[in-house]
Amino acid sequence: MSAAATPFRRLLLPAGALLGAAFVGIQFIRPPLENPPVTGDFQAPVAVKNIVQRACYDCHSNQTDLRWFDKVAPVYWQVAGHVKEGRTGLNFSTWQSLPPADQKAKLWESVNQILAGAMPLSEYTLAHPEAKVSAQDVAVLKQYVASLAKSPPADTAKLNAADRQYRHWQSNKTASTAVPVAPNGIAYLPDYKNWQAISTTERFDNGTMRVVFGNNVAMQAIREKRIKPWPSGTAFAKVAWDQLADAQGNVRPGAFKQVEYMLKDDRKYAATKGWGWARFKTDKLVPYGKDALFTTECIRCHQPQQHNDFVFTQPLRP
Ligand code: HEC
Ligand code: HEC
CATH class of the missing domain: 3.50.70 (Chalcone isomerase)
Known part of the structure; x- marks a missing residue:
C-alpha cells in the first residue's frame, strides 16, 4: 500500500456514505406520474397492436407500466420526463380523438422514427430489451401503414x-x-x-x-x-x-x-x-x-x- 493511497481512502469512506445518503434522499423527490383514463385506445390488427403495445405504450399511452428499476431516482426522473414528453406528441390512449388523416400521419411518422433508430428510445431498450423492434416487426408495421396510406380500408x-x-x-x-x-x-x-x-x-x-x-x-x-x-x-x-x-x-x-x-x-x-x-x-x-x-x-x-x-x-x- 503506498503512502499516497491512505489519505485518499480516508476520504473515500465519508464520500461514499454521503452519496448513499443523497441517493436515499433523492428517492423522495418524485414528480407525479399518473395513468389518466384510456378514452379511445389505438385499434389495429392484432399483430400491429402487439408490437406497438410492447414497444411504445410505456411512453405513448396512459397505460405506462414501470418496472421497479424505472422507479429508482435518478432514473425515475428521466423516465417520468420521457413519459410526459412522449404522451404529449403521441398518445395511443386518446387515439380515437384524432381524425383519420392524423392517425395515418402519426403512424407514418412512427415507422419513420423506428427506421431512423430514434424510437423506441435507446436508453429505454437497454433496460427493456423486450421493447426492441425487430426487422420483422418493422415489416409488419410498414405494410399496415402502407395499406392505410394507399386507401381507406375497402368499403x-x-x-x-x-x-x-x-x-x-x-x-x-x-x-x-x-x-x-x-x-x-x-x-x-x-x-x-x-x-x-x-x-x-x-x-x-x-x-x-x-x-x-x-x-x-x-x-x-x-x-x-x-x-x-x-x-x-x-x-x-x-x-x-x-x-x-x-x-x-x-x-x-x-x-x-x-x-x-x-x-x-x-x-x-x-x-x-x-x-x-x-x-x-x-x-x-x-x-x-x-x-x-x-x-x-x-x-x-x-x-x-x-x-x-x-x-x-x-x-x-x-
Ligand atoms: C399462422 C397461424 C394460423 C394458422 C396456421 C391458422 N390460423 Fe386461423 N387464424 C389465425 C389468426 C391470426 C386469426 C385471426 C384473424 C386474422 O388475423 O386474420 C385466425 C382466425 C381464424 C378464423 C376466424 C375465427 C377466429 O379465430 O378469429 C377461422 C375460422 C380460422 N382462423 C380457421 C383456421 C383453420 C381452419 C386453419 C387450418 C386449416 C387455421 N385457421 C390455421 C391464425 C392462423
Ligand atoms: C422511453 C420512452 C419512449 C418510448 C418507449 C418510445 N418513445 Fe417515442 N417519444 C418519446 C419522447 C420523450 C418523445 C419526444 C421527444 C423526442 O422526439 O425525442 C417521443 C416522440 C415520438 C414521436 C414524435 C411525436 C410527435 O409528433 O411529437 C413519435 C412518432 C414516436 N415517439 C414514436 C414512437 C414509437 C412508434 C415507439 C415504439 C416503437 C416509441 N415512440 C417509443 C419517448 C418514447
Whole structure:
C-alpha cells in the first residue's frame, strides 16, 4: 500500500456514505406520474397492436407500466420526463380523438422514427430489451401503414363487388359440381355469406384482405355473452381475398383466395379442441390438407387463444 493511497481512502469512506445518503434522499423527490383514463385506445390488427403495445405504450399511452428499476431516482426522473414528453406528441390512449388523416400521419411518422433508430428510445431498450423492434416487426408495421396510406380500408361496396363475382361463380358451378369436402369430412358451407361480419377491421397483412363472419348461433352467443366457451352450433368463416391495387393505387379486394371454417361441436369434434376445422382454397374451393391431420396446424397456431376457446376475433359486444 503506498503512502499516497491512505489519505485518499480516508476520504473515500465519508464520500461514499454521503452519496448513499443523497441517493436515499433523492428517492423522495418524485414528480407525479399518473395513468389518466384510456378514452379511445389505438385499434389495429392484432399483430400491429402487439408490437406497438410492447414497444411504445410505456411512453405513448396512459397505460405506462414501470418496472421497479424505472422507479429508482435518478432514473425515475428521466423516465417520468420521457413519459410526459412522449404522451404529449403521441398518445395511443386518446387515439380515437384524432381524425383519420392524423392517425395515418402519426403512424407514418412512427415507422419513420423506428427506421431512423430514434424510437423506441435507446436508453429505454437497454433496460427493456423486450421493447426492441425487430426487422420483422418493422415489416409488419410498414405494410399496415402502407395499406392505410394507399386507401381507406375497402368499403362495403368493394367487398360486395368481390362477393358478387364470387356468387356468380357459385350459381354457375356449384349446381353441377359435388360440394367439396375437407379430409376430416367437413363439407364446404356456401351459407357463410349470409352470416354477419364480426371482425372490426379489414386486415391488410400478407397482401390479403380478411373478414371473419359468424353464424346466428355465434351472434346470439355474443349478445348473451356466452363466448367462453362458445356454444355448440357456433360457426365462423374467415374469408381472404388477394389485395389488389387499382390504377389509382387504391387497394381493393381481388381474387377470392380461401375460406376457412371453425364449427363448434364439443362431442363431434372433441379430438380437435371442440372445433371442426376446414379450409377451401381458391375459387375452385380445393380442400386443404393431405389427411385429417391438417387440423394440427390450425390448432397449433390458434393455441395462444386457448383461453378464448381458440378464437382470435374478439367481437365488439353490443
Ligand atoms: C422511453 C420512452 C419512449 C418510448 C418507449 C418510445 N418513445 Fe417515442 N417519444 C418519446 C419522447 C420523450 C418523445 C419526444 C421527444 C423526442 O422526439 O425525442 C417521443 C416522440 C415520438 C414521436 C414524435 C411525436 C410527435 O409528433 O411529437 C413519435 C412518432 C414516436 N415517439 C414514436 C414512437 C414509437 C412508434 C415507439 C415504439 C416503437 C416509441 N415512440 C417509443 C419517448 C418514447
Ligand atoms: C399462422 C397461424 C394460423 C394458422 C396456421 C391458422 N390460423 Fe386461423 N387464424 C389465425 C389468426 C391470426 C386469426 C385471426 C384473424 C386474422 O388475423 O386474420 C385466425 C382466425 C381464424 C378464423 C376466424 C375465427 C377466429 O379465430 O378469429 C377461422 C375460422 C380460422 N382462423 C380457421 C383456421 C383453420 C381452419 C386453419 C387450418 C386449416 C387455421 N385457421 C390455421 C391464425 C392462423
